[in-house]
Amino acid sequence: MPFVTAGYPDIETTGAILSGLDPSWADIIELGIPFSDPIADGPIIAASMHEALQTGVRPGHVFELVRSIRADIPQGLVAMVSTSIVERSGAVGFIEEAARAGFDGLIIPDVDLDRVDEILPTIDAHEMAFSLLVAPSTTDARLESILPRCRGFIYMLARAGLTGIRSELPDISPQVERIRRLTDLPIAVGFGISSAEHVSTVLAHADAAIVGSAIVRSMGTSDDPAAAALDTIRALSSGRPPTA
Amino acid sequence: MTMKETRHIDGWFGEFGGRYVPETLVTALDQLEEAWAEAKSDPEFELEFTSLLRDYVGRATPLTHAPRLTEHAGGANIWLKREDLAHTGAHKINNTIGQALLTRRMGKQRVIAETGAGQHGVATATACARFGLECEVYMGSEDVRRQSLNVFRMKLLGAKVNVVEDGSCTLKDATNAAMRNWMETVDTTHYIIGSVVGPHPFPTLVRTFQSVIGRETRTQCIDCFGRLPDRIVACVGGGSNAAGIFSDFIGDAGVGLIGIEAGGRGARPGDHASTLVHGEPGVLHGSRSIVLQDPDGQTSTVHSCSAGLDYPGVGPEHAHWHVEGRVDYRAVTDQEAIDAFCLLSELEGCIPALETAHAVAGAVQEAGTMHRDQHLVINLSGRGDKDAEEARRLLGDLD
Numbered sequence: 001m002p003f004v005t006a007g008y009p010d011i012e013t014t015g016a017i018l019s020g021l022d023p024s025w026a027d028i029i030e031l032g033i034p035f036s037d038p039i040a041d042g043p044i045i046a047a048s049m050h051e052a053l054q055t056g057v058r059p060g061h062v063f064e065l066v067r068s069i070r071a072d073i074p075q076g077l078v079a080m081v082s083t084s085i086v087e088r089s090g091a092v093g094f095i096e097e098a099a100r101a102g103f104d105g106l107i108i109p110d111v112d113l114d115r116v117d118e119i120l121p122t123i124d125a126h127e128m129a130f131s132l133l134v135a136p137s138t139t140d141a142r143l144e145s146i147l148p149r150c151r152g153f154i155y156m157l158a159r160a161g162l163t164g165i166r167s168e169l170p171d172i173s174p175q176v177e178r179i180r181r182l183t184d185l186p187i188a189v190g191f192g193i194s195s196a197e198h199v200s201t202v203l204a205h206a207d208a209a210i211v212g213s214a215i216v217r218s219m220g221t222s223d224d225p226a227a228a229a230l231d232t233i234r235a236l237s238s239g240r241p242p243t244a
Numbered sequence: 245m246t247m248k249e250t251r252h253i254d255g256w257f258g259e260f261g262g263r264y265v266p267e268t269l270v271t272a273l274d275q276l277e278e279a280w281a282e283a284k285s286d287p288e289f290e291l292e293f294t295s296l297l298r299d300y301v302g303r304a305t306p307l308t309h310a311p312r313l314t315e316h317a318g319g320a321n322i323w324l325k326r327e328d329l330a331h332t333g334a335h336k337i338n339n340t341i342g343q344a345l346l347t348r349r350m351g352k353q354r355v356i357a358e359t360g361a362g363q364h365g366v367a368t369a370t371a372c373a374r375f376g377l378e379c380e381v382y383m384g385s386e387d388v389r390r391q392s393l394n395v396f397r398m399k400l401l402g403a404k405v406n407v408v409e410d411g412s413c414t415l416k417d418a419t420n421a422a423m424r425n426w427m428e429t430v431d432t433t434h435y436i437i438g439s440v441v442g443p444h445p446f447p448t449l450v451r452t453f454q455s456v457i458g459r460e461t462r463t464q465c466i467d468c469f470g471r472l473p474d475r476i477v478a479c480v481g482g483g484s485n486a487a488g489i490f491s492d493f494i495g496d497a498g499v500g501l502i503g504i505e506a507g508g509r510g511a512r513p514g515d516h517a518s519t520l521v522h523g524e525p526g527v528l529h530g531s532r533s534i535v536l537q538d539p540d541g542q543t544s545t546v547h548s549c550s551a552g553l554d555y556p557g558v559g560p561e562h563a564h565w566h567v568e569g570r571v572d573y574r575a576v577t578d579q580e581a582i583d584a585f586c587l588l589s590e591l592e593g594c595i596p597a598l599e600t601a602h603a604v605a606g607a608v609q610e611a612g613t614m615h616r617d618q619h620l621v622i623n624l625s626g627r628g629d630k631d632a633e634e635a636r637r638l639l640g641d642l643d
Contacts, residue, residue, distance in 0.1 A: 036542040039423040040266040058540050083264045084527045088541030112262040133267035142270065160268050161428040
């Protein structure tokens with residue numbers, strides 16, 4: 001599951017990446033809606049969000065882009081968006097707008113679990129995916145509150161800390177098994193997944209690997225950011241088993 | 245789901261508060277809440293905290309009559325609650341001592357903090373020195389410039405100061421950096437938030453540690469003039485000194501409470517940091533409160549001459565007091581604050597912090613509308629030694 005910052009470095013690039021993705025590389029694409037103060041993101045994604053905001057990219061532009069090309073994209077499309085943005089326009093209104101634009105799901109990494117039940121009816125009315133985060137430190141008791149509120153897939157953090165590029169991948173299998181015992185939903189693993197080798201290791205246990213910083217970084221160092229992103233995503237997808 | 249059914253009912257002030265944080269931090273917040281609940285029921289904790297406030301911080305701080313400022317304002321008697329006389333020169337130490345004790349209870353060895361004016365950074369570094377804890381402080385580069393003396397003090401106290409170059413390079417960005425570091429180090433590190441902001445339990449925790457200001461003020465008012473004051477005025481950035489003095493009087497309808505925000509250069513967006521006066525409900529730094537955001541939810545640029553008030557958010561309990569109408573929040577401009585900075589220095593021999601000078605300006609305006617037999621208390625939250633350089637830049641050499 002590749003992640004790209006929507007509107008980085010501009011909205012056209014995001015459009016080119018969405019249109020250029022081969023369906024065999026990924027089943028779901030995650031679009032990060034830029035936010036001024038992303039506290040869960042490491043320097044690479046945070047910088048890409050600030051750059052997108054500086055060029056004037058706003059949630060409305062992202063919705064507009066998705067609306068214009070949704071029909072041509074076979075993959076699922078989920079938005080990663082800060083609760084600050086969701087709450088600003090009223091959570092229900094934001095979710096309805098995202099659904100109308102063509103998003104299939106939402107990830108709100110900093111939502112208050114106690115408030116999730118207020119938005120789930122809207123999520124369900126639009127048959128959207130809705131993924132809450134599960135951290136290594138999440139207690140079993142809390143896991144039992146989180147999992148029934150997820151729709152579509154579970155977002156499992158491979159580690160404590162921020163998004164970013166890491167050389168080592170921790171052993172995720174105990175975490176995956178802990179979650180599997182309590183849910184039938186597919187498990188996607190993110191945070192620090194940086195290479196095809198990591199993808200391959202993750203997919204030996206979980207159902208999807210989420211890669212963000214490695215893709216965004218490759219865009220930052222290239223004259224053709226869309227091509228760079230597509231190259232990186234294709235290379236990462238070599239970590240998928242052939243049958244996937 | 246109704247509010248009554250929410251799990252963290254204690255973390256909500258009406259529609260404000262909560263815990264809007266990535267999952268990685270939730271266990272640490274639970275752990276903090278639990279350690280604090282245990283501490284509250286442990287008489288030893290209360291005893292140690294109270295002793296430290298008395299013997300180390302120098303409490304109780306006095307309530308000082310301000311005769312010449314009273315005369316100048318031409319109305320109510322003005323009294324100064326002298327938090328400027330607390331150890332390290334501001335009220336911030338009340339909270340850092342309390343949270344350092346909790347850090348030790350949780351068995352953590354490392355502390356991080358954000359700071360704007362540097363007073364919370366200094367107070368955190370001080371508490372860490374006292375308890376032998378490792379300390380790192382995050383501070384925006386613009387604030388490092390404005391408050392260089394406090395940077396040196398933190399280093400002298402053994403803390404590492406991390407200069408933050410993101411965004412506006414001020415308190416908001418320092419808070420982001422501290423939260424990011426906490427995400428990566430949460431197993432070994434406690435984050436001592438300096439104000440009544442952030443995810444539950446911080447707003448309640450910090451207000452509780454600061455509430456000693458209000459309790460002392462109540463007793464001292466009765467000792468000094470035989471009754472409760474008619475008004476209490478405090479400056480509000482995140483709002484910890486104000487929450488500390490207001491909270492004890494929330495139930496006293498006869499005591500008018502006035503919070504003074506940073507009006508900056510004026511009311512245009514980007515020119516001020518008057519969050520409650522101009523803001524709207526939203527989420528920032530882990531809680532739902534009133535915030536300064538653009539229509540999409542991006543945090544607005546703010547401005548104040550005072551680094552400690554230069555912040556686009558405010559504590560959720562203040563947002564609640566604001567919508568309930570219990571506290572009257574107003575804005576005072578940079579210029580009015582700087583004038584009050586000079587006024588209090590000349591008339592009473594107290595150089596206030598630039599943050600505190602906002603409260604002085606608002607108090608003088610309010611006192612002028614009151615009767616001579618009434619009483620107004622200013623929470624003199626910090627002293628202005630740290631601002632001497634910046635004031636000289638703003639005022640010239642006064643020759």
